[in-house]
Amino acid sequence: MRIGFIGAGKVGTALGIYFHERGYPISGYLSHSRDHAALSARAAGASVFNDYMDIASHSDILFLTVPDASIREVAGELAASADDLTSKWIIHTSGAYSSSVFPDLCGACGFSLHPAMAISDPYKAAGDFSSTIFTIEGAPDGAALFFREAGLNVLPIASKDKAIYHLACAVSSNFVVALFSWATDLLSQAGFGAEDARRILTPIFISNARSVAEKGPVAALTGPVERADKDTVGKHLSCLSDPSDRQLYRLLSEKLIRLAEKKNPSRRYDDLEESLWH
């Protein structure tokens, strides 16, 4: 099965390196920029293609690793210009979109395969893929097995669940970035520069992430909300002058109270919850 890539960005390059290192034949890359296609092709021991017909005729599996907003258009152009796509696999790697984003693919099987990972460095990502979960959706028989045999951890997902699945991924990664940034801003109000703030917060952040990953959120939960310490929660609220920050603190604390009730079923959180909103 020769594997080709339309889109020589982070994900396309990482997948090309991964499959190349495991001995799978990589046909090559087609991208907006020929220079980017050439760099990725070199990393994956492959060729550069200039047109859809050429890359399609040299590939049995074609990854469309282009931005989400371009998947439909690129797939449409591919279907319109390729000679014969019958029984080829056309795969996009979007987390939010399902295979229904594909137009008619002229006999090809279109499906999605999403690495549940934030990818900024293709070489590092290729090394991490064997411990990453890939969700597969809309795939023909044999596709999940093919990728498992290539060493990937593949889990099926239904088309209707892709948006909520992607939301979960975003909450656990992007939203954490927003919270870290908020904490940095609060430390700047206490006179700490950005570098000192990062040095203060990083050990807390890393050890907490490790604890949540190893034990789960209920067992990992600590802090004033978990202890039902309404005086400290009151002090926190008095530091927040922006009404939207106060609201965010309250709403996140509500989520923590639900977890704390599971952790400490005999502890009462009614007073704390009442004081949060008054």
Ligand SMILES: NC(=O)c1ccc[n+]([C@@H]2O[C@H](COP(=O)([O-])OP(=O)(O)OC[C@H]3O[C@@H](n4cnc5c(N)ncnc54)[C@H](OP(=O)(O)O)[C@@H]3O)[C@@H](O)[C@H]2O)c1
């Ligand atoms: N990065 C992540 O963390 C991550 C994780 C999981 C899934 N994904 C998904 O993976 C897909 C690719 O994301 P990415 O992060 O790899 O994006 P990216 O780094 O921005 O790469 C996208 C590539 O597509 C090329 N491209 C754009 N329009 C094109 C067109 N019409 N024809 C040919 N090539 C075109 C770009 O071309 P040039 O470079 O040649 O200009 C670029 O190299 C997206 O669906 C994304 O949602 C990303």
